[in-house]
Amino acid sequence: MAFGTGTMPREHMLRAGVQLDRLMILLSAVVILGDFVFL
Structure with a gap:
């Protein structure tokens, strides 16, 4: 995350982080x- 500091707004980064968290929660x-189904 070192590159592009100052060019990307903080709100955009926060929004991307929230979307990434949602994706991780969905994946888990x-x-x-899947574990329940295959058990």
Whole structure:
């Protein structure tokens, strides 16, 4: 994250971080559901 400091607004980075968190939560939920299905 060192490159592009000052060019990207902080709000945009926060929004991208929130979307990344949602994606990670969705992926972990899919993995957990897959574990339940394959058990």
